[in-house]
Amino acid sequence: MPTPALLQVEHLSLQFRTRDGTVRALEDVSLSIGKGETVGLVGESGSGKSVLAYALLGLSDGAARVTGGSSRFDGLDLLAAGEPALQAIRGREVSMIFQNPKVALNPIRKVGHQLEDVLARHTTTPRAQLRDKAIACLADMRIPDPARRYHAYPFELSGGLCQRVMIALALACGPKLLVADEPTTGLDVTTQAAIMALVGEATRARGMAMLLITHDLALARERCDRIVVMHAGHVVESAPTEDLFRDPRHPYTRQLIGATPVGRASLAELSAIGGSLPDLRRSDLPACRFAGRCALRTPDCEQPLPELRAGPRTLRCHQASLQEATA
Numbered sequence: 001m002p003t004p005a006l007l008q009v010e011h012l013s014l015q016f017r018t019r020d021g022t023v024r025a026l027e028d029v030s031l032s033i034g035k036g037e038t039v040g041l042v043g044e045s046g047s048g049k050s051v052l053a054y055a056l057l058g059l060s061d062g063a064a065r066v067t068g069g070s071s072r073f074d075g076l077d078l079l080a081a082g083e084p085a086l087q088a089i090r091g092r093e094v095s096m097i098f099q100n101p102k103v104a105l106n107p108i109r110k111v112g113h114q115l116e117d118v119l120a121r122h123t124t125t126p127r128a129q130l131r132d133k134a135i136a137c138l139a140d141m142r143i144p145d146p147a148r149r150y151h152a153y154p155f156e157l158s159g160g161l162c163q164r165v166m167i168a169l170a171l172a173c174g175p176k177l178l179v180a181d182e183p184t185t186g187l188d189v190t191t192q193a194a195i196m197a198l199v200g201e202a203t204r205a206r207g208m209a210m211l212l213i214t215h216d217l218a219l220a221r222e223r224c225d226r227i228v229v230m231h232a233g234h235v236v237e238s239a240p241t242e243d244l245f246r247d248p249r250h251p252y253t254r255q256l257i258g259a260t261p262v263g264r265a266s267l268a269e270l271s272a273i274g275g276s277l278p279d280l281r282r283s284d285l286p287a288c289r290f291a292g293r294c295a296l297r298t299p300d301c302e303q304p305l306p307e308l309r310a311g312p313r314t315l316r317c318h319q320a321s322l323q324e325a326t327a
C-alpha cells in the first residue's frame with residue numbers, strides 16, 4: 001500500500017491576467033511528494049517552476065488566477081484554505097528558500113533576532129531559551145562563530161552566509177516540506193556544493209521532504225529521488241531519477257539529457273535545444289507546447305495530450321509508443 005503523499009498537486013492550471021493578454025503559465029500540472037522524499041523540478045528558465053512553487057503554497061500574486069485543479073498538503077486543500085490556515089502552515093509545516101536570500105531576510109533586524117521571531121511564533125521554545133536555540137540553529141548551518149553572528153545584520157554577511165541564515169530560518173521549526181527554488185544559483189561552485197550538502201544532510205536527518213527546483217540537471221541527479229520535467233507550463237515527464245537518466249522518453253527530456261555533458265552543466269549553458277519556449281500569451285497554443293521544437297512531430301501532435309502512466313513514470317507525449325518500441 002503506498003502511503004498517502006505529503007503534497008499532492010492535481011491538474012493545476014493557473015493564468016496571469018496582464019495588459020498584454022492572458023499568460024497560460026501552468027496547465028494541468030500534477031505532482032506528488034511523499035514524506036521524506038526529495039523531488040527535483042527541472043526545466044528551462046520560463047517553464048513555470050517558480051510559478052508552480054508559489055501556487056502550490058497558495059502564495060501567487062494578485063494577477064494570478066487558478067483556473068482548475070488542487071494542491072493538498074497533508075490532507076488540507078491549500079487553494080481552498082483561507083489565509084489564517086495557510087499562515088499556520090507556512091514556516092511551520094512548509095518552508096521555502098529562494099535564490100536571493102535578501103528577499104527572505106529583514107535588512108534592519110539582527111539575524112539572531114529574526115531566528116528568535118520564527119522560534120517564538122512557530123515553536124513552544126520558552127522565552128529564556130530563545131537565544132541559545134537561535135545560536136544553535138546558526139551553528140547547525142555551520143555558520144562560524146555563531147554567538148557573534150547572532151548580532152550581525154544581513155548586510156554584514158557574505159552571500160553564502162546569508163544563504164545559510166535563510167536556510168536556518170526555514171528549518172528552525174522543523175517543517176515537513178522544504179521548497180527550495182534555485183537555492184544556490186548565483187553562488188560560486190564551491191559554496192553551491194557546500195550549501196547543497198548542508199541542505200541534503202538537514203533534510204535527511206529530520207526526515208523532511210524537499211521540492212528542489214533547479215535548472216542544474218547534474219545537481220538534480222545527485223540529490224533527488226524523483227525528477228519532474230517541466231516545459232512551457234506542462235509537466236512532460238516524471239520518473240525516479242535513475243530511470244529518467246537511463247531511459248528518458250519524452251523528446252524534451254531526451255534532448256535535455258543528451259545536451260548535458262557528463263559532469264556539471266546547467267541548462268542555462270545549453271544551446272543545443274533548438275527553438276524557444278512558445279509565447280504563453282498566444283490564444284492558439286498548440287496541445288503539445290513542445291511540438292514546435294520537436295523532431296518527432298507528426299499531425300497526431302495537434303490532438304489533446306495523452307496522459308500516460310506506466311508505473312512510477314508519467315509521460316505526456318503522442319510519440320510515447322514509438323519511443324517505447326525503440327527504448
Ligand SMILES: Nc1ncnc2c1ncn2[C@@H]1O[C@H](COP(=O)(O)OP(=O)(O)O)[C@@H](O)[C@H]1O
Binds near residue numbers: 043
Ligand atoms: N506575475 C506574472 N505575471 C505575468 N506572467 C508571469 C508572472 N510571473 C511569471 N509569469 C510568466 O510565467 C512563466 C513561468 O515563469 P517562472 O515560473 O518564473 O519560470 P521558471 O521559474 O521556470 O524560470 C513565464 O512565461 C513568466 O513570464
Ligand SMILES: [Mg+2]
Binds near residue numbers: 049051
Ligand atoms: Mg524560477
